[in-house]
Structures are given as C-alpha cells and as structure tokens.
Amino acid sequence: MKMLLTAMAVVMAAPFAAHAGADFVEGDKTFAGEAELGATLTTGNTDTSSLKARLSLKQELGNWENQYLFEGLYKEDTEELTAKRYYGAVQGDYKFDDISYMYLTGNHEIDPFTGFDFKTIASAGYGHKFIDNGPMYLSAEFGPGFIYKKLDDEQQALLGYSSEDSVVAHGSMTFTYDISDSSRFTQLFVADYGDSLEGRSESAITANIIGALAMKFAVIVRYNNEPLDDKKSTDTETNMTLLYSF
Template sequence: MNKLLIASAILMVAPFAAQAGADFVEGDKIFGGDAELGATLTTGNTETTSIKGRLDMKHELGNWENQYLLEALYKEDTGEITGKRYYGLIQADYQFSAVNYMFFNANHEIDPFTGFDSKSTVSSGYGHKFIDDGRTLFNVEIGPGYQFKQLDDESALAAGYDTEDSWVAHGVANFETEITDSSKFKQMFVADYGDSLEGRSETSVTANIIGALAMKFAVIVRYNSAPLDDKKSTDTETNMTLLYAF
C-alpha cells in the first residue's frame, strides 16, 4: 500500500511541479468538459431506481493537457441495491510534439459487486497520436503501472488474504470521429495486464439536441480474466444519458 501512495503522490505532483517555474499566461489557459446524467425511476408494482452520472473535465496549460474524470452508477430494485460503482481518474499528458507525449495516470474505483472494496492503479508511459485532424482522433498509450486491490470482508475470508497487488502493463487505444457536424462516435479500449488481464471497452454515439445539450448512448464492457470465486468475468452496462458540454 505504501508503494501505491508514494506512486500516486508522484503522479499527481509531477505536472504541477514542472509548471511551477514557468510564467503563467492567461491566454494559454483552456478549460472545458462535459457533464452527463441519466436516471430511471419507477413506482407502483415495480419500484426501481437507476442513476448514472459522469463529469469529464479537461485543462490545457502550456505543454500540459490534464484530464479529471468522475463517474457514479447506482441501481436499486425493490429496496435492494443491485449495482453501485464509483470511479475517479486524474491524467496529465506532457506534449513533446503535436503527436508525441508522456502520460501520468492515477485512478481509483469502488465496486463492491466485484468482491473488492476498492481498486487503485497508477501508471505512466508514452502516448502517440496517429490521427488528429480536428474531426478524427486516434491515439495509443502504453507504459508500466502498479495496481492495488482491497478485498471485502466476505471475499477476504474465503480467499485467506485481504489485499492483492501487482505491477501491470497499461495500454489504451482511443478512437473518436465526427459522423456529422452534430454527432460523434467514440471507441476506447483500456487494458492492465499483470497477474491477470483486466480490460474495459466503451463504445458511444453522441448526437446534439440543441446548443450544448446532447444525447449519448453508450455500451461499456468490463473484463477480468481471473475473477474471484462466484463472480463472473464479464460485466456489461448499457445506458442513455443527457450530456451538457461547457
């Protein structure tokens, strides 16, 4: 755990420390992002609640491009919680050129339905933009990382240990393209390979409704090659949300 805390501190401090000696120019500051929200509520013979929220912010400052991401998912069926997931990510990219950059990434996930109380991963490495013409973006990232997991009490009792940690190879492939002037397609793959292979795929289509308001349809698939006993290796999530860009 100490290794993870030290690595997280280094990754979070690095972009700010590098900028500390530079002169700040207001014209170089660019900040924006988008917020998503989707909900389903039913009452009567069937009582269900489903809420999905996401806040994705990006900040450009000189050669740095930073991302701050928060996600939350909550599901309840007739008073019983059937889904709960919270995820946070910080990533800083240092641009060497228009197509080459170094990334620093730290993320934390809470999903008790996997048998783990939490999972944290830190990584850094090299990124390259193969296509970036204003309408289409295709970039790939690869580098080493470190992952730490905390098992819940039930899983720890069954397994005989309460934590897992390993060094991982971290990779990302991201593709985005504008279908029309008012719609966009995105496909992203994220993988961490260490003691097991863990992957995440997100496919989405976004269509503008009016102004900064859009509708987003997304399919998310999560995969773990070595899940805990009584857990499935693949989880899927399909949702439709309203998205507001700012």
C-alpha cells in the first residue's frame, strides 16, 4: 500500500512541479476540454433513470502535456440500483521531442458491482507517436505499474482477506481518424497485466451538430480474465451523449 501511495503522489505532483520549475512564457499555456452528458428517464409502468457524465481536460505547460479525466455512470430501474461507476484519471506527458515522451499516470475507479470497493492503478513509462499528420493520430505507451484493489465487505467475508495488489505491465494505444471536417472516429485500448489481465476498450464516433456542440456514440468494453465470485469477465456500456468542446 505504501508503494501505491508513493506512486500516486508522484503522478499527482509531477505536472504541478513541472509547472513551478519550467521556463516558459505566457503564450506557452494552452487549456482545452470536453464535457459530455447523457440521460434517460421513463415513468409509468416502468420507472427507470440513467445518467452518464464525463469531463476531459488537457493542459500544456512547456514540455509537459497534462490530461485529466472524470467520469460518472448511474442507473436505476424501478428504484433498484443497477449500475454505479465513478472514475478519475490524471496523466502527465513529458515530451522529449515531437514523437517521444515519458508518461506518469494514475487512475481511481469505484464500481461496487465488481465486488471491489475501489481500484487504483499507477504507472510510468515511455510513449511514442507513430502517426500525427492532422487527420490521423496513433500513439502507444508501455511501462511498469502497480494496482491496488479493495474488496467489499461481502467479498472480504467470503475470501478471508481485504485487498489485492500486484505489479503490472501497463500498455495503451490511442487512435483517432477524422472521417470528415465534422466527424471523428476514436479507438482506445488499455491493458494491465499482473496477477490477472484487465483491459478496457472504447470505440467512439463524434459528429458536430453546431459550433462546439456534437453528438457522441460510444461503446465501452471492460474485461477481467479472473472476475470475483459469480461476476462476469466482460462488461459493456453503450452511450449516446451530447459533447461540448471548449
């Protein structure tokens, strides 16, 4: 646990330490973001409600490019909670040149339907941009990391221990392609391999409606080859949201 806290502290502090020590002028600062929201509400014979929210921020400070991500998912069916997930991530990339960089990343996820109270991952390593020519972008990252997972009370009683942790090999790939001036396809893969294999894939298409407002359709797949108890290995999530860029 001490290793995890140390790693997370480094991840969280690195971008701000770089900000304090970097030699840059005011014009080097850039900040951009995207906010998403999708909701469903039905009443009558069936009472259901769902809410999906996401906030993605990007900041450039000299040689550092920092990214912040916050997601929330809530679903209720006839007053019964059927899904609840909160996810936060931060990453700092130190650019060596136009195509290579060092990354520091950490994320924290709360999803009680997996049998864990929470899961935290921290990693550091090397990233490379293979394609960055305007309409197409492809990058990959690889490095060592550490994962810590806290079991919920039911699983603790069943298994006889409270947490799991291990060193992992972390890898990710990001691909984007501008289909047209107003639409884009994005594909993200993330995998962490240690005592088990955990992965996440997100495929999305965005299409501009007007100005900075767009419609986004996304399919998210989460995979764990060793799920707890009677849990399933694969979770899928399909969303249609409004996206605002700023």
